[in-house]
Amino acid sequence: MSIIRLEQVVKIYKFGEFELKVLDDITVSIEKGEFVCIMGPSGSGKSTFMNIIGCLDTPTSGKYFLDGVDVSTFNLDELAEIRNKKIGFVFQQFNLLPRATALENVELPLIYSGVPSKQRKDMALEVLSKVGLTERANHYPRQLSGGQQQRVAIARALVNNPPIMLADEPTGNLDSKSSMEIMEIFKKLNEERGLTTIIVTHEPDIAAFGKRQIRFLDGKIVCDSTVCTVEVNP
Amino acid sequence: MIALSSIINIALRALKANAMRSFLAILGIIIGVGAVVTMVAIGSGASEKISSQISSIGSNLILVLPGATTQSGIRMGTGTQQTLTMTDAEAISKECSAVIAVAPAITGTAQVVFGNQNWATGVIGTTPDMVIVREWELISGRFVNEQDVRSGTKVAVIGQTVAERLFGELDPIGKVIRIKKIPFEVIGVLDRKGQSLTGQDQDDIIYVPITTAQRTLFGQTLPGRVRMIYAKASSLESIPQATEQIKTLLRQRHRIGPNQEDDFTVMDLTQMLKAAEESTKTMSILLGAIASVSLIVGGIGIMNIMLVSVTERTREIGIRMAVGAKPKDIRMQFLIEAVFLTTIGGIFGLLLGIGTSFAVASLMDWPISISLFSALIAFGFSAFVGVFFGFYPAYKASTLNPIEALRYE
Numbered sequence A: 001m002s003i004i005r006l007e008q009v010v011k012i013y014k015f016g017e018f019e020l021k022v023l024d025d026i027t028v029s030i031e032k033g034e035f036v037c038i039m040g041p042s043g044s045g046k047s048t049f050m051n052i053i054g055c056l057d058t059p060t061s062g063k064y065f066l067d068g069v070d071v072s073t074f075n076l077d078e079l080a081e082i083r084n085k086k087i088g089f090v091f092q093q094f095n096l097l098p099r100a101t102a103l104e105n106v107e108l109p110l111i112y113s114g115v116p117s118k119q120r121k122d123m124a125l126e127v128l129s130k131v132g133l134t135e136r137a138n139h140y141p142r143q144l145s146g147g148q149q150q151r152v153a154i155a156r157a158l159v160n161n162p163p164i165m166l167a168d169e170p171t172g173n174l175d176s177k178s179s180m181e182i183m184e185i186f187k188k189l190n191e192e193r194g195l196t197t198i199i200v201t202h203e204p205d206i207a208a209f210g211k212r213q214i215r216f217l218d219g220k221i222v223c224d225s226t227v228c229t230v231e232v233n234p
Numbered sequence B: 001m002i003a004l005s006s007i008i009n010i011a012l013r014a015l016k017a018n019a020m021r022s023f024l025a026i027l028g029i030i031i032g033v034g035a036v037v038t039m040v041a042i043g044s045g046a047s048e049k050i051s052s053q054i055s056s057i058g059s060n061l062i063l064v065l066p067g068a069t070t071q072s073g074i075r076m077g078t079g080t081q082q083t084l085t086m087t088d089a090e091a092i093s094k095e096c097s098a099v100i101a102v103a104p105a106i107t108g109t110a111q112v113v114f115g116n117q118n119w120a121t122g123v124i125g126t127t128p129d130m131v132i133v134r135e136w137e138l139i140s141g142r143f144v145n146e147q148d149v150r151s152g153t154k155v156a157v158i159g160q161t162v163a164e165r166l167f168g169e170l171d172p173i174g175k176v177i178r179i180k181k182i183p184f185e186v187i188g189v190l191d192r193k194g195q196s197l198t199g200q201d202q203d204d205i206i207y208v209p210i211t212t213a214q215r216t217l218f219g220q221t222l223p224g225r226v227r228m229i230y231a232k233a234s235s236l237e238s239i240p241q242a243t244e245q246i247k248t249l250l251r252q253r254h255r256i257g258p259n260q261e262d263d264f265t266v267m268d269l270t271q272m273l274k275a276a277e278e279s280t281k282t283m284s285i286l287l288g289a290i291a292s293v294s295l296i297v298g299g300i301g302i303m304n305i306m307l308v309s310v311t312e313r314t315r316e317i318g319i320r321m322a323v324g325a326k327p328k329d330i331r332m333q334f335l336i337e338a339v340f341l342t343t344i345g346g347i348f349g350l351l352l353g354i355g356t357s358f359a360v361a362s363l364m365d366w367p368i369s370i371s372l373f374s375a376l377i378a379f380g381f382s383a384f385v386g387v388f389f390g391f392y393p394a395y396k397a398s399t400l401n402p403i404e405a406l407r408y409e
């Protein structure tokens, strides 16, 4: 059974009379432990796709099975629960709380899963050490470089030990050296823990980390390296 | 379920991060709660004072004074003519069924001396029923009795103030004092009554037999005439009936024709005080209500600040939702922030209110009453204001769409 399966997923944004079909009949499966890179031009629907997988958004129609469970019918509380336990999401803008330290930022998902304060701290410190930031635990985001901030964000995504890691252009705001460090972390996590990883990127050298590449265009998957139905539109 | 301590912690940090703004938001609540506490203290202080006076003058008390009244009130000269007599008092006692006790009185002031102590006080000549009419207990000795009145003995019953001034720590019973240089034996000491409605010390008094007062102390009073008659109605409900009976009887006895005005005045003190009590109660409710408006305005201030805060922290809300905060977690966070603000405001408002009340009490010599109940009400009300005015902003925060919130700049 695939860990992620989308069936005929459609996402439509309405602007009055005008409808914009951002995702057009997407059907795709991703297996446990896969490392997938999503590519495609700006506006092709990559972020929308990621948001639906990450349960931040729901499809207009179609079904989304996560671990075999249809979550497209879930209510807000159930979706929050999934985001908390099953998904680690890393953003291009890092999205750290500016007034909280690195440690407190990493603790955040644990607060919402009801872990007691002492245990929270231990768990957060442990993942911070995994991304090599033990010394920076009490620093605030503005005191950290972009690469370090993104590593805090990865630690936060990891802290609840979710089976799925999603990253929407995680290196978009980073220099190439930091980008490579970040990608190495993702690669290591995927290899060591079998973490199912999906990463959106523009850059081919980043996409090369993926064992599978999916290419979007105008809300459709136009190329998926595993099924090899390469039909790139001119 | 997310731990409450974590939510409180988050709320506290947010408030600290915007200390100045939080303080200004709280200020409205401080002033509101302070105003409510002060106004209620002033209002209930006044009505409590009146209530205690009602019980201290004696319940269901009717006063009969010489001289006429007009519709508009007491006419000039009331009490100057000596139209009431001892026999009037006796007749009221015998014939008015709604009256259970009657005590005529002759009043004056006199210099009183014991040893080298000297004191000017009010002296009232009266009959034994005075203690019943005024519901006045004795703490030692006895009151003037029938025998004293009949034979005009020179005995005196003294109030607490007189006892303190003349005797200090000594036991006054059996001692001889001089009233207008005439020796009187002290036979009783009255219990403490406190201040009257007009602020007079009711314990600064000496009672003597009415006959003795007439013969030896207040010679200017015509024989058989009295300055006023105290009457006690059998119950609160029978006061109007008793008043009517007294009026009819006295008009008969004084031979007042149908078109002539009364030559006396009947005053229902209980009713007057009850009316005063009612109006102070109304006043205190009104004051409290007006002050509550300022608390509501303070609440609107909190709501305003919370709405600004929700908008400003849209991105934070998005981040929290993205990592698993449920709508109710977000709602709770903002609600607790609001309640925290108003509760802090409630505490400081209470202190401000107590301070202001005492200032009013000492500067304006106004009786105040701060009850635990009014403090709890003020406190509870401010927490309620927090929930009420914090709910909408908190609700608004909880309904944000996580993606849009994350995208918010």
Ligand SMILES: Nc1ncnc2c1ncn2[C@@H]1O[C@H](COP(=O)(O)OP(=O)(O)O)[C@@H](O)[C@H]1O
Pocket (backbone or CB within 6 Å): A013, A020, A022, A040, A041, A042, A043, A044, A045, A046, A047, A048, A049
């Ligand atoms: N909330 C929204 N409302 C309206 N249009 C949206 C919204 N979110 C995304 N879009 C539109 O959907 C399209 C796809 O967006 P997105 O998924 O972010 O693309 P990508 O990540 O591939 O650049 C874009 O044209 C974008 O303008």
Ligand SMILES: [Mg+2]
Pocket (backbone or CB within 6 Å): A046, A047, A048, A168
């Ligand atoms: Mg995008």
